[in-house]
Amino acid sequence: MSVFGLKDLGTKIAITALGFSLIPLIVLGVTMYSMFASAYHTKVRSNLVTLAENKRQGIDLFLREQISQLRTLAYSHSIEDLSSQEKLEQILNTMQLSSRTFIDLGLINEEGVHVSYSGPYNLSDVNYKNEKWFNQVMVRKIFVSDVFEGFRGFPHMIIAIKKQEKGKVWILRATIDSDIFDSLVRWLQLGDLGDAYLVNRNGELQTKPRFGNKSQEIYTAFLGSPFSGAKVAEFESERKKVFVGGIWLEQKNWLLVIEEDMRGELQPLFETQTATWAVVGGGIIFIIVGTLMITRMIVAQQERSDREQAQLNEELIQSSKMAALGKLAAGVAHEVNNPLAVIREKAGWMRDLLEEEDVKASPNFQEFGDAVDKIEHHVERAGQVVHRMLGFARRMEPVCNDLHINDVLKQTSAFLDNEIRFRNIQLIWELAQDLPTIQSDAAQIQQVFLNLLNNAIDAIDRNGNITVSTGYEDESDMVHISIRDDGPGMDKEVQRRIFDPFFTTKRVGEGTGLGLSISYSIINKLGGIIRFDSEVGHGTEFTILLPVKHHDRKE
Amino acid sequence: MTERNNSQIVTVHAGPSVLVVDDEQDFVETLVKRMERRGFKVAGVGGGQEALLLLGKEHFDVVILDVMMPGIDGIETLREIKLAWPKIQVILLSGHGGEEMGLRGMAYGAYSYLLKPVALKTIVETTYTAFEEAGVR
Numbered sequence: 001m002s003v004f005g006l007k008d009l010g011t012k013i014a015i016t017a018l019g020f021s022l023i024p025l026i027v028l029g030v031t032m033y034s035m036f037a038s039a040y041h042t043k044v045r046s047n048l049v050t051l052a053e054n055k056r057q058g059i060d061l062f063l064r065e066q067i068s069q070l071r072t073l074a075y076s077h078s079i080e081d082l083s084s085q086e087k088l089e090q091i092l093n094t095m096q097l098s099s100r101t102f103i104d105l106g107l108i109n110e111e112g113v114h115v116s117y118s119g120p121y122n123l124s125d126v127n128y129k130n131e132k133w134f135n136q137v138m139v140r141k142i143f144v145s146d147v148f149e150g151f152r153g154f155p156h157m158i159i160a161i162k163k164q165e166k167g168k169v170w171i172l173r174a175t176i177d178s179d180i181f182d183s184l185v186r187w188l189q190l191g192d193l194g195d196a197y198l199v200n201r202n203g204e205l206q207t208k209p210r211f212g213n214k215s216q217e218i219y220t221a222f223l224g225s226p227f228s229g230a231k232v233a234e235f236e237s238e239r240k241k242v243f244v245g246g247i248w249l250e251q252k253n254w255l256l257v258i259e260e261d262m263r264g265e266l267q268p269l270f271e272t273q274t275a276t277w278a279v280v281g282g283g284i285i286f287i288i289v290g291t292l293m294i295t296r297m298i299v300a301q302q303e304r305s306d307r308e309q310a311q312l313n314e315e316l317i318q319s320s321k322m323a324a325l326g327k328l329a330a331g332v333a334h335e336v337n338n339p340l341a342v343i344r345e346k347a348g349w350m351r352d353l354l355e356e357e358d359v360k361a362s363p364n365f366q367e368f369g370d371a372v373d374k375i376e377h378h379v380e381r382a383g384q385v386v387h388r389m390l391g392f393a394r395r396m397e398p399v400c401n402d403l404h405i406n407d408v409l410k411q412t413s414a415f416l417d418n419e420i421r422f423r424n425i426q427l428i429w430e431l432a433q434d435l436p437t438i439q440s441d442a443a444q445i446q447q448v449f450l451n452l453l454n455n456a457i458d459a460i461d462r463n464g465n466i467t468v469s470t471g472y473e474d475e476s477d478m479v480h481i482s483i484r485d486d487g488p489g490m491d492k493e494v495q496r497r498i499f500d501p502f503f504t505t506k507r508v509g510e511g512t513g514l515g516l517s518i519s520y521s522i523i524n525k526l527g528g529i530i531r532f533d534s535e536v537g538h539g540t541e542f543t544i545l546l547p548v549k550h551h552d553r554k555e
Numbered sequence: 556m557t558e559r560n561n562s563q564i565v566t567v568h569a570g571p572s573v574l575v576v577d578d579e580q581d582f583v584e585t586l587v588k589r590m591e592r593r594g595f596k597v598a599g600v601g602g603g604q605e606a607l608l609l610l611g612k613e614h615f616d617v618v619i620l621d622v623m624m625p626g627i628d629g630i631e632t633l634r635e636i637k638l639a640w641p642k643i644q645v646i647l648l649s650g651h652g653g654e655e656m657g658l659r660g661m662a663y664g665a666y667s668y669l670l671k672p673v674a675l676k677t678i679v680e681t682t683y684t685a686f687e688e689a690g691v692r
Contacts, residue, residue, distance in 0.1 A: 330651060333650060333651060334623055334649075334650045334651040335650075336650070337649075337650030337651075337670070337671040337672060338579050338582070338650040338671060340650075340671065340672040341579070341582055341650065341671035341672040341673070342579055342581045342582045342585065343672070344672040344673075344674070344675075345581075345582055345585035345586050345589065345675070346581070346585055348585070348589055348675050349585050349588060349589055352588075352589055352592055379672055380672075383671075383672045387670070
């Protein structure tokens, strides 16, 4: 598999792992958050409903109390008492001892004339005959007004009670301190930005809100005909987002409006949101880092095993090549050797005939003889090639003896002494003196050394060095022999093929291309390892490792 | 490896009688001629069956036997010969390089195993030593 393929695999693993872990995490985060948010909204709304109802009860109770107080006053005192300025002031003072809700008291006769008045304003001469509330109270007996300015030129609200005595109609009227009422309404503090106030059916403010400039839009939805129970809406403007609770009073057609700052109320929700995203974000980072690490590990592992596989494949290919060639060689050998044997015998017969007298006299006798010589020489050459090829087919057990590898090397190089001198090559020996003897086949090892030395000489051609070194490797209990030349080295293409049978870089007729492949199979059979290291321009080094104790390689 | 100088061995008349068995007609023909020239009493046949037939009629001291032949192959022929005439020396000849074939041949009692193409000198010398050793035994 190529490196690109592996990268691809890594990407696939990473994407799959990320997909399967991130999607559920995000879905979980979003679901949990939205469920919590909706539950929290519901909770906040129901809190607001409860609050509005409680508050409404409080306000209604207050109004009822004021009305009943005034009613008690009206019915427990005679008109004479109430008509007397003195008495009225006395009554107001007594009442104000316990509660300062009533600012003033006044008795008005059926003509609308202020009979008596006790309070801070100068209203004694005022006639209320044409006032709206005066008409209302005449009809309804009890009247609670909206906030209005009236004759005193100051916003206030009044409670009026109709009383019939001595065939006449009287009206007892009290003003409620709007500050006290405002603060009663406002009393429920709702966070930093909450608010509560009353509006009438026309949407006019009846109490002073905490924050001025109320837009009617906030409570428009609740206006119209009164409904029972509390309603909650959400209002949003550029400046704020609020929950709005609306509930109608029982004692008066007023709407209690409660605003709750959404930001304040939903603070825990926002905190939850932040926490959720922090956890999900942290989880995502964690998963991504983990996935990348795992992916990298898997890809590295895969690369390692790919490399090992490739190496194994190469070795398998090499040995199956050898096996195939072995079979081929055996077949070819038979087919070629028989004709060669015939040619050889025919040439020999010609030579036999040349011995005879009459042919000897022939002027071309010498030529015939030479031709026969040449035929025999080349049959010999062809036969040798075939026999070398048969090295593959040979399944002979190696004949193992105790060998001093240094001696074998020296003996082998002796065959090439002339060649080396002739080409002006220095043979440098770096032999370890304390090598153990090894159990191996001297003849076969000699053949390998001969091949490698020949190749080194051919690589250098003229003027160079060949270094032969030996040594012992403790760990593997092997002897190593390396033959290094300072020739031109081999490029990658050549390196890939040097053990292939019939692959040669030498000129036609100079090399069979079998030397290294035979060497490879010999070393393999002897339980050793042959490898090489080559760099263009720097030369080539072949290293052979041979086991000290012979053990046959199972095939 | 020329044989120019070996032709004087030719004149030995009390030499061994030899049967050459090979499916390669040209080879048999030439080898027979050359060995006759060197004083051997030589016959040649083209297969194992003919060889066994001829051996039934005539005595030979040494049989030079090709291993790879159509019909009865060399190894089979060798076994038959050794069964019927244990004293006959058999020299195996093969173009096929397989050593185990040679080893099997030796195990069945062949005297030697030679690889084609082989010099006549080697054949002649091996034939002599085989014949001499047969006499000793």
